[in-house]
Amino acid sequence: MSQRRLDLVFATLADSTRRAVVERLASGPASVSELAGPHDMALPTFMRHLKVLEDAGLVRSVKKGRVRTCHIEAAPLMEVQGWLAWQRQVWEQRLDRLDALALSLEKDIE
Amino acid sequence: MSQRRLDLVFATLADSTRRAVVERLASGPASVSELAGPHDMALPTFMRHLKVLEDAGLVRSVKKGRVRTCHIEAAPLMEVQGWLAWQRQVWEQRLDRLDALALSLEKDIE
Numbered sequence: 001m002s003q004r005r006l007d008l009v010f011a012t013l014a015d016s017t018r019r020a021v022v023e024r025l026a027s028g029p030a031s032v033s034e035l036a037g038p039h040d041m042a043l044p045t046f047m048r049h050l051k052v053l054e055d056a057g058l059v060r061s062v063k064k065g066r067v068r069t070c071h072i073e074a075a076p077l078m079e080v081q082g083w084l085a086w087q088r089q090v091w092e093q094r095l096d097r098l099d100a101l102a103l104s105l106e107k108d109i110e
Numbered sequence: 111m112s113q114r115r116l117d118l119v120f121a122t123l124a125d126s127t128r129r130a131v132v133e134r135l136a137s138g139p140a141s142v143s144e145l146a147g148p149h150d151m152a153l154p155t156f157m158r159h160l161k162v163l164e165d166a167g168l169v170r171s172v173k174k175g176r177v178r179t180c181h182i183e184a185a186p187l188m189e190v191q192g193w194l195a196w197q198r199q200v201w202e203q204r205l206d207r208l209d210a211l212a213l214s215l216e217k218d219i220e
Contacts, residue, residue, distance in 0.1 A: 010124035026200040090136040
């Protein structure tokens with residue numbers, strides 16, 4: 001994942017309305033009106049959030065007749081999670097090395 | 111983790127310089143000048159990024175004499191990773207249910 005894509009996905013998720021849409025869509029597709037329902041904002045404002053999610057590749061939507069149905073796109077979420085998991089692995093390995101070092105120092109003292 | 115904290119941590123990570131600092135600190139503490147070294151920007155600009163990281167709780171720093179040493183703070187990274195892992199779990203469970211449904215439909219047809 002390019003740095004620009006990571007920038008975009010992190011920035012998109014830095015908003016509680018957009019995270020709520022991701023949470024809702026994780027459990028299945030939904031129409032725009034279903035998605036907008038719980039949010040106390042004007043529809044055009046909500047649509048702007050949806051556009052940010054689509055532009056970042058986190059949501060795609062399909063129009064059938066008068067209903068637009070939204071789906072989650074898993075790949076960008078998994079890539080961002082992958083970046084975080086990688087940092088965690090690096091720092092846990094470092095802590096493991098520190099633990100091993102502390103143990104061997106203790107043994108030297110004994 | 112509150113919505114405001116999640117907003118803050120996601121927004122902080124939406125920048126390649128700040129992610130590079132997190133990546134560097136995952137493998138061990140570093141002084142400000144070590145951290146700034148690889149980045150082609152004026153020191154005050156770099157310090158602003160470091161301040162954003164500290165304000166979001168991702169980095170803490172300790173000054174000893176003339177050297178300020180920075181450390182990673184794991185908790186916010188883990189909480190953001192937790193949010194992403196949770197979405198993934200919800201949507202994988204849904205896919206599992208869809209698979210199970212498809213299998214049972216196939217059996218009905220046989």
